[in-house]
Amino acid sequence: MATAAERLAFQDLSHALVAREYGIAGAAVPLGGEGSNFLIDAGDGRRFVLKFADADDRTALEHAAMAHLAAADLPFSLPRTVQARSGAAEVACELPDGSAGSARLLTYVRGTPWYERRAPATGAMRRELGRMLGSIDRALEGFRHPDAARTHPWDLTAVDRHRPTVRWIDTAERRRLAESMFHLWAACARLRFGELPRSVIHGDANDENVLLDGDRVAGLVDFGDALESPTVCELAIALAYAMLEPASSEAGPEGPALQGPALHSVPARDPVRRGAEVVAGYHEQRPLSPAELDVLFPLVCGRLAVTVSVAAERRRSDPDHPTWFITEDRAWRLIEVLAPIDPIDAAQQLAAGIDVRPAIETGPPPDAIIEARRRNVSAALSIAYRQPLEFVRGDGQYLYNHRGRPYLDLVNNVCHVGHAHPRVVEAGARQMARLSTNTRYLHELLTTYAERLVATLPAPLEVCFFVNSGSEANELALRLARTHTGARDVIVVDGAYHGNTDTLVAMSPYKFNGPGGTGVPRPWVHVAPCPDGFRGGYRGSDRATGEAYGDAVGEVLRRASASVAAFFAEPLMSCAGQIVPPDGYFETAFHHVRGAGGVCVIDEVQTGFGRVGSHFWGFERHIVVPDVVVMGKPIGNGHPIGAVVTTRAIANSFENGMEFFSSFGGNPVSCAIGLAVLDVIRDEALQARAARLGARLLDGLRELASRHSLIGDVRGAGLFLGVELVRNRETLEPADTEAAALVNRLKDRGLLLSTDGPYHNVIKIKPPMVLSDDDADMFVRALDDEL
Numbered sequence: 001m002a003t004a005a006e007r008l009a010f011q012d013l014s015h016a017l018v019a020r021e022y023g024i025a026g027a028a029v030p031l032g033g034e035g036s037n038f039l040i041d042a043g044d045g046r047r048f049v050l051k052f053a054d055a056d057d058r059t060a061l062e063h064a065a066m067a068h069l070a071a072a073d074l075p076f077s078l079p080r081t082v083q084a085r086s087g088a089a090e091v092a093c094e095l096p097d098g099s100a101g102s103a104r105l106l107t108y109v110r111g112t113p114w115y116e117r118r119a120p121a122t123g124a125m126r127r128e129l130g131r132m133l134g135s136i137d138r139a140l141e142g143f144r145h146p147d148a149a150r151t152h153p154w155d156l157t158a159v160d161r162h163r164p165t166v167r168w169i170d171t172a173e174r175r176r177l178a179e180s181m182f183h184l185w186a187a188c189a190r191l192r193f194g195e196l197p198r199s200v201i202h203g204d205a206n207d208e209n210v211l212l213d214g215d216r217v218a219g220l221v222d223f224g225d226a227l228e229s230p231t232v233c234e235l236a237i238a239l240a241y242a243m244l245e246p247a248s249s250e251a252g253p254e255g256p257a258l259q260g261p262a263l264h265s266v267p268a269r270d271p272v273r274r275g276a277e278v279v280a281g282y283h284e285q286r287p288l289s290p291a292e293l294d295v296l297f298p299l300v301c302g303r304l305a306v307t308v309s310v311a312a313e314r315r316r317s318d319p320d321h322p323t324w325f326i327t328e329d330r331a332w333r334l335i336e337v338l339a340p341i342d343p344i345d346a347a348q349q350l351a352a353g354i355d356v357r358p359a360i361e362t363g364p365p366p367d368a369i370i371e372a373r374r375r376n377v378s379a380a381l382s383i384a385y386r387q388p389l390e391f392v393r394g395d396g397q398y399l400y401n402h403r404g405r406p407y408l409d410l411v412n413n414v415c416h417v418g419h420a421h422p423r424v425v426e427a428g429a430r431q432m433a434r435l436s437t438n439t440r441y442l443h444e445l446l447t448t449y450a451e452r453l454v455a456t457l458p459a460p461l462e463v464c465f466f467v468n469s470g471s472e473a474n475e476l477a478l479r480l481a482r483t484h485t486g487a488r489d490v491i492v493v494d495g496a497y498h499g500n501t502d503t504l505v506a507m508s509p510y511k512f513n514g515p516g517g518t519g520v521p522r523p524w525v526h527v528a529p530c531p532d533g534f535r536g537g538y539r540g541s542d543r544a545t546g547e548a549y550g551d552a553v554g555e556v557l558r559r560a561s562a563s564v565a566a567f568f569a570e571p572l573m574s575c576a577g578q579i580v581p582p583d584g585y586f587e588t589a590f591h592h593v594r595g596a597g598g599v600c601v602i603d604e605v606q607t608g609f610g611r612v613g614s615h616f617w618g619f620e621r622h623i624v625v626p627d628v629v630v631m632g633k634p635i636g637n638g639h640p641i642g643a644v645v646t647t648r649a650i651a652n653s654f655e656n657g658m659e660f661f662s663s664f665g666g667n668p669v670s671c672a673i674g675l676a677v678l679d680v681i682r683d684e685a686l687q688a689r690a691a692r693l694g695a696r697l698l699d700g701l702r703e704l705a706s707r708h709s710l711i712g713d714v715r716g717a718g719l720f721l722g723v724e725l726v727r728n729r730e731t732l733e734p735a736d737t738e739a740a741a742l743v744n745r746l747k748d749r750g751l752l753l754s755t756d757g758p759y760h761n762v763i764k765i766k767p768p769m770v771l772s773d774d775d776a777d778m779f780v781r782a783l784d785d786e787l
């Protein structure tokens with residue numbers, strides 16, 4: 001609102017303007033609210049509201065929506081446009097600050113704002129509020145307007161624009177609460193907007209715009225925020241206010257609720273039940289679908305998050321503003337009540353008075369599953385987190401637990417193009433309904449897929465084998481190398497993991513040096529140092545360091561008692577702690593291995609398919625071409641596929657008469673899915689996205705490292721990142737318990753991560769590649785607070 005002097009100037013202008021343009025002589029009294037509005041009393045019983053706007057404000061939608069609703073003749077009072085003498089809906093004028101503006105005159109809607117009510121609202125009033133909004137939305141269903149495709153700061157479909165503002169909220173606990181509200185909105189509402197019916201809505205049924213006449217809901221004013229949106233946003237905005245505790249501190253105990261089907265004699269003290277009454281009234285006039293019911297609570301949370309973030313931002317510019325913070329305290333108290341409520345419970349409670357049930361998927365209690373696992377599943381299968389998580393659904397970068405609670409997945413790199421990607425699901429389902437056979441019959445999808453995979457690789461990598469896992473692919477790579485070279489031994493990198501078979505466990509220092517392992521390599525396995533420039537034998541990220549580690553591979557070769565069939569390495573080492581080998585490492589290592597007649601195998605199970613951002617394959621970050629490339633995890637987005645691609649020469653050596661056959665490998669369903677994954681990576685430009693988001697995360701994490709001494713190193717490429725925690729930057733003492741505690745605390749905030757590295761002190765980040773900027777920023781803020 002303007003200063004006192006400006007208000008006086010506006011008042012004079014109002015007075016003159018209504019006389020000149022509308023032929024009305026009357027006093028102009030300023031009205032509250034955020035705009036410059038004046039009550040015009042004509043003295044003859046007629047009252048109006050005069051509203052000013054800047055010249056570039058578009059008000060045509062507002063006039064058209066009001067006219068459309070006037071024609072619908074609803075039993076509630078809504079403002080109407082009063083035409084000027086000229087017949088126009090608004091008139092141009094010069095505003096007190098000298099700028100060009102416009103004014104419009106509306107009929108006055110009798111009543112007092114809900115906000116000013118002293119006595120507690122009744123259930124009947126809330127139900128009537130719902131009925132009014134339901135009838136308005138039903139009446140607006142057929143209404144279209146060219147200006148409706150707009151947005152503004154309170155647009156409930158664009159709540160994320162306020163998310164960075166969370167940082168201005170003053171306590172860590174409140175920041176956590178606000179983030180959790182945004183998170184619920186993003187994961188449970190935003191992702192589902194495409195499923196919801198849309199229409200023009202009033203878009204601001206807050207407690208200043210809803211007018212009461214005694215105990216009755218009289219009407220609704222201010223169509224200035226109208227826009228096209230999922231229709232249910234209308235209800236959610238009203239709910240956010242109806243669920244706030246009463247504005248007046250004098251409010252006594254609340255009256256009994258209106259008796260409805262399932263609301264019978266429920267006292268409406270708790271906010272969700274208050275909301276249920278509005279929902280019941282709305283549903284009478286405009287029935288809600290299950291999908292609309294599902295998103296309602298997350299939308300309310302989104303609206304509350306905006307309320308408190310905007311307040312935090314405004315406090316920075318004018319902490320003493322008389323009206324900016326009127327809802328803030330109540331919003332915080334409501335957020336505190338809502339945050340612990342699971343989405344399924346909230347949806348069910350909001351639907352207490354209606355005959356529609358939410359569609360949110362749920363599961364049995366985790367304890368029942370843990371018990372059943374104890375009976376029939378080996379305990380060698382570990383379960384993540386001290387308090388295990390049970391997931392029933394995935395969508396994009398989110399996983400949803402058995403109570404509908406969303407988790408941002410920052411660690412599952414298998415669901416590379418996003419959980420349950422519709423194109424991948426569709427491709428698999430379509431082919432599954434048609435045919436799944438084996439590779440002894442001809443099928444076009446096998447060759448099409450092989451051709452597409454090979455096209456992503458440099459020559460001379462051109463012959464494909466298809467299996468069902470990364471382990472099988474590494475097993476086959478080993479057989480290829482041994483057959484081709486006639487040698488038996490292998491060199492692996494310290495800390496590596498290559499698979500779960502007996503042979504591969506023997507080739508995985510991560511396993512044989514880990515719990516339950518023998519602690520010593522078998523005679524045919526030789527371990528080269530991990531090219532870890534942070535805590536390894538050679539420190540640094542320059543070429544000389546890379547070459548030193550490459551020469552160490554040569555040293556291992558020389559010391560090996562037998563000739564070596566293959567050198568196995570990941571392009572960036574995952575289990576070893578998200579290690580980025582310095583330039584020069586692979587060139588040097590490959591030179592030594594090939595010099596000794598060995599084959600160079602690159603395990604791209606963790607790093608392939610665009611994850612490193614700059615390239616499609618991790619090895620392409622270096623000036624090398626491997627002899628064998630091993631693929632797994634992301635290749636089928638969760639469908640079990642493994643693949644090996646090699647050179648013609650090595651493939652020829654393998655064609656010695658013994659058939660290679662995998663019952664499932666290369667079946668048409670897997671090929672269809674593999675093709676869909678490649679299509680999505682290309683069509684959604686996910687490699688470029690990984691590059692952009694990886695850089696954003698690295699920047700954010702490095703900034704954290706400058707303020708938090710617990711962070712020893714931040715490293716990675718694209719969306720394959722690691723944060724190594726140390727207790728002391730000199731001694732590099734690994735902060736493993738701290739890493740575990742952080743991962744658990746972040747889980748409690750709805751973020752999934754895990755630790756890795758020989759000391760379990762590296763937080764690894766390798767999310768589905770559909771991660772958004774918003775998600776990345778939220779993670780950095782959350783980590784900052786938890787650190």
Ligand code: PMP
Binds near residue numbers: 500
């Ligand atoms: N190689 C690497 C680098 C891996 O990380 C893994 C699995 N974590 C494998 C191979 C084995 O793949 P799978 O679990 O599909 O057998």
